[in-house]
Amino acid sequence: MKGLLYKDVSIMTRSFKGNILLLVALYGVLILVTKEAYLAYAMTAVWGIYVASTINYDEQAHWDAYAATLPVTPGQVIASKYLLCAASTAIGAALSLALVLLAGVGGAEYTLGILACAEVSVLMNALLMPITYRFGAAKSRAYLMVIVFVIVFGACFAAQEVLQSQSQAVSVGMDAMFRSETVLAVAAIAVSLLATAILYAISYTICTRIYAKKEK
Template sequence: MKGLLYKDISIMTRSFKGNILLLVALYGVLILVTREAYLAYAMTVVWGIYVASTINYDEQAHWDAYAATLPVTPGQVIGSKYLLCAASTAIGAVLSRALVFLAGVGGAEYTLGILVCAEVSVLMNALLMPITYRFGAAKSRAYLMVIVFAIVFGACFAAQEILQNQTQVGIAGMNTTLQAKTALIAGIIALSLLLTAVLYAISYTICVRVYAKKEK
C-alpha cells in the first residue's frame, strides 16, 4: 500500500506541481485581497479532484498490466486512490480555512461551507473513479457531467421545496429557539458526514469489483 501511495504522490508531484502551486498562490492572493470565501470553496473542490486525474496517467502508461504482476490485491490498488483522495481533500480544506482565517473573514458559516465543499469533492471522486475504471478516462467525463447535472438539479429542486414549505409555515417557523436551530444544524452535519462516509465505502466496494473484472 505504501508503494502504491508513493507512486500516486509522485505522479501528482511531477505532473501537477506547477498547477498546485499556481492554484495555491492565485487563490491565496485573491482570497487575501478580495476577502471572498467562495474562492476557498472552489479551491477545496479542485484540490481533491487532482487525485482522480492520476487514473488517466495509469491508463496511458498501461499501469494495470504491470500491477497485475505485482503482489498487490485490487483492494490495495483501489484503496490507495481512495485514501489519497480523502487525504488530499482534507489538506485542501485545511489550507482553504487557513487562508480564509488569514484574510480576516471569520465565522462558523465559512468553516461549514468549506466542509460541504470537501464532501462534494469526495463524492465527485466517489462517482468518477468507478466510472473511469469501467469506461475509461475519455468516456467517464461525459458520464460525470450527466451525473453532476442530475445531482445539482435535484439539490436545487429539493432546496426550492424546502424554502416553499418554510414560507408556508410563516411566523410559526420563526419561533424556533436558537438552541433548536443549533442542534438541527449539528444533526444535519453529522448525518451528512455519515452519509458521505457510507457512499464513499460503497463506491470503493464497487470500484474494487470493477477493477478485479478488468484484470481478468
C-alpha cells in the same frame, strides 16, 4: 500499500505541481483581496479532482498490466486511490480554512461550509472513479464536466445562500434563530459525514469489483 501511495503521490507531484501551486496562489490572493469565503469553498471542492486524474496516467503507462504481476490485490490498488483522495481533500480543506481565517472572514459557519465542500469533493470522486475504471479516462471526462458543474457549483451556491440567510437573521436581531440554525447545521453536517462515509465505502466496493473484472 505504501508503494502504491508513493506512486500516485509522485505522479501528482510531477504532473500537477504547477496546477496545484497556481490554484493555491490564485485562490489565495483572491480570498485575501476580496474577503469572499465562497472562493475557499470552490478551492476545497476541486482539490480532490487531481487524484482521479492519475488514473489517466495509469492507462497511458499500462499500469494495470504491470500491477497484475505485483503481490498486491485489486482492493489494495483501489484503496490507495481512495485514501489519497481523502487525504488530498483534507489538505485542501485545511488550506482553505487557513486562508479564510487569514483573510479575517472566518467563523463557525464558514468552517461548516468548507467541511460541506470537502464532502462534495469526496462524493464527486466516489462517483467519478468507478465511472473512470468502467469506461476509461477519456470517456469519463464528459462525466467529469457534468459532475463538476452540477455538484460543485451547486454546492458552493447553496452554501453561500445559507450563509447570507444567517447573516440576514443576525442583522435583524434574530440571535436565537441564528443559534438554532447553527445547531441544526451542525447536526446536518454530522449526519452527512456518516452518509458520506457509507457512500464512499460503497463506491470503493463497486470500484474494486470493476477493477478485478478488468484484470481477468
